[in-house]
Amino acid sequence: MALDHDGIFKQLLSTFLVEFLDLFAPDILALLDPDTLTMLAPESFVDLLDPDRRTADLVVQAQGREGVATFLLHLEHQAQRDAQLPRRMFRYFARFYDRYDQPIYPIALCSYPSPRRLAPDRHQVTLGTHEVLRFQYLMIQLNQLDWRTYLRSTNPLAAALMARMRIAREERWQVKAACLRMLAGFSVTAAQRRMLAAFVSIYLPLNVEETRRFEAEVATWQTPIQEAVVELITEWELKGREEGREEGREEGRQEERQALILRLLERKVGRLSEVTMREVLALTPEQLLTLSEALLEFGPLSDLTDWLVQQKSDA
Numbered sequence: 001m002a003l004d005h006d007g008i009f010k011q012l013l014s015t016f017l018v019e020f021l022d023l024f025a026p027d028i029l030a031l032l033d034p035d036t037l038t039m040l041a042p043e044s045f046v047d048l049l050d051p052d053r054r055t056a057d058l059v060v061q062a063q064g065r066e067g068v069a070t071f072l073l074h075l076e077h078q079a080q081r082d083a084q085l086p087r088r089m090f091r092y093f094a095r096f097y098d099r100y101d102q103p104i105y106p107i108a109l110c111s112y113p114s115p116r117r118l119a120p121d122r123h124q125v126t127l128g129t130h131e132v133l134r135f136q137y138l139m140i141q142l143n144q145l146d147w148r149t150y151l152r153s154t155n156p157l158a159a160a161l162m163a164r165m166r167i168a169r170e171e172r173w174q175v176k177a178a179c180l181r182m183l184a185g186f187s188v189t190a191a192q193r194r195m196l197a198a199f200v201s202i203y204l205p206l207n208v209e210e211t212r213r214f215e216a217e218v219a220t221w222q223t224p225i226q227e228a229v230v231e232l233i234t235e236w237e238l239k240g241r242e243e244g245r246e247e248g249r250e251e252g253r254q255e256e257r258q259a260l261i262l263r264l265l266e267r268k269v270g271r272l273s274e275v276t277m278r279e280v281l282a283l284t285p286e287q288l289l290t291l292s293e294a295l296l297e298f299g300p301l302s303d304l305t306d307w308l309v310q311q312k313s314d315a
Contacts, residue, residue: 004267005077005079005111005296006077006079008199008202009077009079009109009111010058010077011195012157012160012195012196012199013058013075013077013109014039014058015192015195016156016157016192017037017058017060018034018037019155019156019157019158020075020157021073022155023153023155023157023158023161024107024138024140025105025107025138028073028105030065031064031065031068032062032063032064032065032068032071033062033063033064033065036061036062036063037060037061037062038060038061038062039058039059039060040059040060040061040072045059045096045099048092048095048096048099049092050088057074057075057076057077057092058073058074058075058077059072059073059074059075059096060072060073060075061073061102069102069103070102071102071103071104071105072096072100072102072103072104072105073104073105073107074092074093074096074104074105074106074107075107075109076088076089076092076106076107076108076109077109077111078108078109078110078111078112079111079112079296080112080296080297081110081112081115081119085108085110085119085120086120086121086122086123086135087123089106089108089123089135089137090123090133090135092106093106093135093137105138106137106138107137107138107140108121108137108138108139108140109140109142110139110140110141110142110143111142111164112143112296113143113164113293113296114143116143116144116166118141118144119139119141120139121136121137121138121139122134122135122136122137123135142161142164142165142166143164143165143166144166145165145166146165146166147162147165147166147167147171147175147178150162150165151178151182153182154186156182156183156186156188156192156196157196159178159179159182159183159186159196159200160179160183160196160197160199160200162175162178162179162200163175163176163179163199163200163203163204164203172204172206172210173206173210173211173213173214173217174213174217175204176200176201176204176206176214177214177217177218179200179204180197180200180229181221181225181229183196183197183200184225184228184229185225185228205257205289205292207285207286207289208285218230257285257288258280258281258288261280261288261291261292262277262280262281264292264295265280265295265298265304268295268298269295269298269299269300269301269303269304270301272301272304276301276304276305276308279308280308283311287311291307294307295307
């Protein structure tokens with residue numbers, strides 16, 4: 001959903017940085033002492049970043065083991081495809097290297113659901129037959145990863161990131177059930193567990209039928225696991241689940257979805273008019289789910305109004 005994706009990932013990766021390296025860069029993790037990892041204050045390097053990226057990147061200082069020099073990790077998150085990413089990764093590398101005079105290990109994490117074509121992992125400059133520059137970084141593209149590969153992982157971050165990996169539409173409820181079941185069994189703090197579960201709920205909202213299947217699956221689990229998973233489900237998904245008619249339960253869910261979508265839209269495209277708000281509130285649960293995915297690509301308010309017009313024409 002179109003929350004502050006960079007902010008969400010930055011908080012998650014700051015908390016689970018060692019787990020991130022263990023999952024995607026174990027060779028780098030082996031070179032450093034995890035106890036020495038230090039997040040550099042953004043104020044110390046913000047002038048090196050592009051104006052629209054000044055709160056997105058993580059720069060971490062690490063002390064190497066066994067004589068390996070101190071070095072920096074630069075982690076760039078991309079919530080949308082950006083054709084300029086390779087050049088920007090090199091530009092940042094050069095600026096960090098010049099300022100800190102330390103080796104830099106660059107990592108790009110792409111979390112967008114589409115497009116699924118392979119993102120580049122290098123920036124090259126050639127002149128005639130001469131290769132002037134060949135700069136390569138670690139590319140982690142979540143939509144290239146199969147969520148089933150991580151089902152037996154003991155890494156809590158993997159259980160959360162499964163929600164952003166390659167998932168068929170009909171598998172969404174299965175992935176959410178698998179993620180939360182895994183999280184219920186990990187030895188992490190209550191706050192960390194809530195953070196990971198919130199991440200899963202944000203990126204795997206379910207429609208009515210998917211919710212029915214998810215709940216039916218959870219009902220087959222042993223009671224302690226059921227109870228642990230229920231505690232992890234976010235507040236807006238729990239509303240309306242008290243005993244009563246299904247209509248009343250779904251009404252509660254729909255109201256929460258509407259309120260959440262309106263908040264996200266205002267953060268993404270700006271203040272909404274009363275007319276636009278009424279149009280959003282009139283959407284079906286399925287249309288709201290589609291909107292939550294579509295607004296990832298919204299820019300100005302006109303993108304939302306065009307989308308709403310298209311929904312009317314498709315009706």
